[in-house]
Amino acid sequence: MVKIARWNHDGRTYSGFVSGDSCHALPQGQTVNGLLESGLEATLRLAEQTLRQSTPTPLADVELLAPLVPATIRDFVAFEEHVEGVRKSIDGAAGVVPEWYEAPTFYFTNPHTARATGEVIGVPAGCNELDFETEVAAVVGHVPGSNGSNLSAAQAHRHIFGYTVLNDWSARDVQRREMKVGLGPCKGKDFASTLGPWIVTADEFGHQHDDEGFLPLSMTVEVNGVIIGQDLLSNMAWPFAELVAYASQDSVVRPGDVLGSGTCGSGCLAELWGRTGSKTPPPLRTGDAVRMSVEGIGTIENTVGERRDAMTRVPAKPRARARTAQPASRGL
Structure with missing residues (x-):
């Protein structure tokens, strides 16, 4: 099963693949959003290569992030x-x-x-x-x-x-x-x-x-x-x-x-x-x-x-409804 994730580890943020109990990072600079741009077929090929060649990090040692930055x-x-x-x-x-x-x-x-x-x-x-x-x-x-x-x-x-x-x-x-x-x-x-x-x-x-x-x-x-x-x-x-x-x-x-x-x-x-x-x-x-x-x-x-303790409502300002625009006054 190919699972795509983002995570923090040792002060850095990574994107990559999760397989079993291990995380396999993409090279720095490559992102999950980049995988989405490349498409599913290209991503599956890259996942196979990454799982074979990368050094795994235990899943238990990372902090998972939201898996993508949504558009x-x-x-x-x-x-x-x-x-x-x-x-x-x-x-x-x-x-x-x-x-x-x-x-x-x-x-x-x-x-x-x-x-x-x-x-x-x-x-x-x-x-x-x-x-x-x-x-x-x-x-x-x-x-x-x-x-x-x-x-x-x-x-x-x-x-x-x-x-x-x-x-x-x-x-x-x-x-x-x-x-x-x-x-x-x-x-x-x-x-x-x-x-x-x-x-x-x-x-x-x-x-x-x-x-x-x-x-x-x-x-x-x-x-x-x-x-x-x-x-x-x-x-x-x-x-x-x-x-x-x-x-x-x-x-x-x-x-x-x-x-x-x-x-x-x-x-x-x-x-x-x-x-x-x-x-x-x-x-x-x-x-x-x-x-x-x-x-x-x-x-x-x-x-x-x-x-959070705050007042966020902003009541409407009472306004008289003018039916025609009033010309702006001009100074002499």
């Missing part, structure tokens, strides 16, 4: 069960809107706040309902001869370089307020997204796709060692190839783009709150450990840190 992060909402529960939790409505079934929906989140397994995730200012979201993300790589635009599902499938685990951290009370504006989440989401522990290349899953292109991988999330949710990745309403294809329509997907599946069924607290009508299990608190595992990909775990 963009699009996060879909592809699990019907999740939509049902969270919609009731966020706005009190029941069921799924008809438009959800018509096409996959996503939002863009912040690629600059990608975090690694093992990091402490602080509670953002103004948040009293910190939550997690259990997801798998597809990572886009280069395909020779393709510009990444207006792809068919078959073409998009070739653009999937590999998969990683994604935790889309969420400040639910902040999200609930801002989504009433009708534009989508912003500060309720953009403070942290955990990616990792590495990228497993897409060829490792070629034999596991069913006839419709879904991957039946088990997904589990625990808080402080207690299982909160479990699901199968194949319960998505669209396979990843269709998500990538949709993202590319009248647009473009590029190497380094990350596309999240959306939260699996029972994969977050807000969904459970919507189903039970109570905050059970409770929102995350400082010291809680959140652990997510996806079959064939790996496990990420983060501890919740302190809440």
Whole structure:
């Protein structure tokens, strides 16, 4: 199995491959994002050469980083069960809107706040309902001869370089307020997204796709060692190839783009709150450990840190609405 990672060791940052319990570094200057630019086939050839020729470093001795520096992060909402529960939790409505079934929906989140397994995730200012979201993300790589635009599902499938685990951290009370504006989440989401522990290349899953292109991988999330949710990745309403294809329509997907599946069924607290009508299990608190595992990909775990004490809301300035522009006065 080829696993691609980034790590710190002895004061330096490395990119390379993880095999078994060992890390095999690329020559200095070569990066994971460079591998994505070169494409999957070239990367697999390089991995074989690197594993044969490099001096391994024990995995236990390194500090894993987020496995790539994302170019963009699009996060879909592809699990019907999740939509049902969270919609009731966020706005009190029941069921799924008809438009959800018509096409996959996503939002863009912040690629600059990608975090690694093992990091402490602080509670953002103004948040009293910190939550997690259990997801798998597809990572886009280069395909020779393709510009990444207006792809068919078959073409998009070739653009999937590999998969990683994604935790889309969420400040639910902040999200609930801002989504009433009708534009989508912003500060309720953009403070942290955990990616990792590495990228497993897409060829490792070629034999596991069913006839419709879904991957039946088990997904589990625990808080402080207690299982909160479990699901199968194949319960998505669209396979990843269709998500990538949709993202590319009248647009473009590029190497380094990350596309999240959306939260699996029972994969977050807000969904459970919507189903039970109570905050059970409770929102995350400082010291809680959140652990997510996806079959064939790996496990990420983060501890919740302190809440930042700050006022971040900026109320609108009251304004008189002039119907015509007033000319600027001119001095003599």
